[in-house]
Amino acid sequence: MRKITRILRWILILAVACLMLVLPWIAQNRYQVHIANNIGIWLLLSLGLNIAMGYAGQYNLALGALWGVGAYTAALLQTRLGVPFWINLPLSIIAAAVIAAFVGLPSFKVRSHYLALVTIALGEAMNLVLVNEVPITGGADGIGHIQMPNFFGFPINNDERYYYIILIMVILGYVLGRQIVSHRIGRAFRALRDDFQAARAMGVNTGFYQILAFAISGAYAGAAGALYAQLNTYISPDIFTFNSALIVLTMILVGGMGSLPGSIVGTVLLLVLNEYLQVFQRWQLVGYGIAIIVVVLFLPGGVVELARKFGNFRRRWLAGLSKGKSDAEAG
């Protein structure tokens, strides 16, 4: 029985992998690929926030602005200095991670609502820097004419080609996230989240791990930013706000807080639903609000929790079945 399940699981993984690989060819139009790219960018954001919030319990609601830091770093390096994608991407990641570490500094002194508010305020202040520092950031008009990357003479100049870069980044991000949460750092994060004092008493360097959690979410946001800037070739500050952080937060909660697959499920679900519900216009957003309340009230663990419950139910059902059979045999 277990063997079959394992084989089924591998078949499923292979099927998904194949689907992801050929997606640009089977998509009906370029717009669908564009949506897939968008999903990839939001996936990086939600993976990062899930590590910081779901695992380490650090409310990093400056995420929108950190995303902006990544996007602006990449855009400025590229348009002003001509730094190619392969160099500006890691630099954006580093820049966003460093700034995120600074955003995390108040977590030494404040927690829960207060930390949420402090990070919101810092994020909004950073967004105002993007709006107001017109000579550097172009103000509310943003930065245009960003080049798409060029791979040693092979131009990656459309959504289909760019898709593979995003795919690689998302897979890297997921695998790395897996490594982070399932090893030493992940254990420290969970200890930090569940009982701060106990973690401290057990010798966890709480300050270091708090900052690390912020920096990790910042790094993911930085990667998402650099990818976003060079996909859309134009950026403006209006998307790098608290609202974006909220959208990511919703994705994580719908998918499952403290679960990396949850991040994926939530992001894909919300963004795909978003496309199908466009026809309802504003009513769609009302439905979105109602959906949030319903999830919070009846499914606080997110969709992943639902899957886990179903798994438990099935296991019990199977156990009951085999027990019934043995009873029948005994009888």
Added chain:
Amino acid sequence: MSVTSIFFQTLIGGIGIGSLYALVALGYSMTFRSMGLVNFAQGSIYMVGTYFGIIWYQGMVMNLHVPYAAAFLIGLLCNALLGIVLERIFRPLAKLDLMLMLLATIGLGFILDNLFTIIFGATGFAVNSPLPNTPWIIFGVRVLPQMALLIGVSFSLMIGNQLFLSRTKWGRAMRASAVDYEIARAMGIPTNRMNALALSIGCMMSAAAGILAAPIVYVSPSMGVAVGLKGFAAAILGGLGSVPGAIAGGLVYGVLEALSAGYISSTWTQAIAYIVMVVVLMVKPSGIVGEITVEKV
């Protein structure tokens, strides 16, 4: 204009906008102290209350042009009913984790914002002041009558609320159920009804803020976003859950914003206000009033 009169001019502007923030902050604090819940839909409630009142004044319903004072009362009453409905929605939320609570109230705000955009359209409108638009000049300081009305009515409402909480039997019952839910219940206080009352008061305060400020600001379904965030900041600045704290926090925040706009730079006003808030939180997390209302970690 002399230096001092410019200063007082800025100060009056700050107090005006500050009393608006204070009323919204009261909404946050009343909800938090009674139900232990941060209601991030408060900004939307402020917007909803404004519409509830102003549509009558502007003749948007059956072309009725109700007098401003009557529209004000209608708005307050409608929002009080909204508060009672909200209490019922929030009751199961109060036991949940902070993040879930936050998200559910944000979801609620989302619903309200978009419903009102569907009904009234995304573009807003300006509201004519019921009072003359020529400013009064008091000791060389120019004060718009509407601003004076905003400050006067806000202060009376805040004082009235404080008296209600401290002097009446209902107020005492509300405070008791805020301090210890279980014991209040055991003493025969209908705690759920008290929570509903607290939420109603909070919603009424937000509606009052919106309707009073409507002739000064622009009325639109997205008007609550910035005010909601600033009201929350004000509530935290004063100490979340504390009623005098909310008032002090709102006024300090408003004055701070006006002073930094007047003296430092108008483009950086908001950023400065945010940074000061962060610093205050770091230095004194219990807020400027110092009443400890939030469980320390």
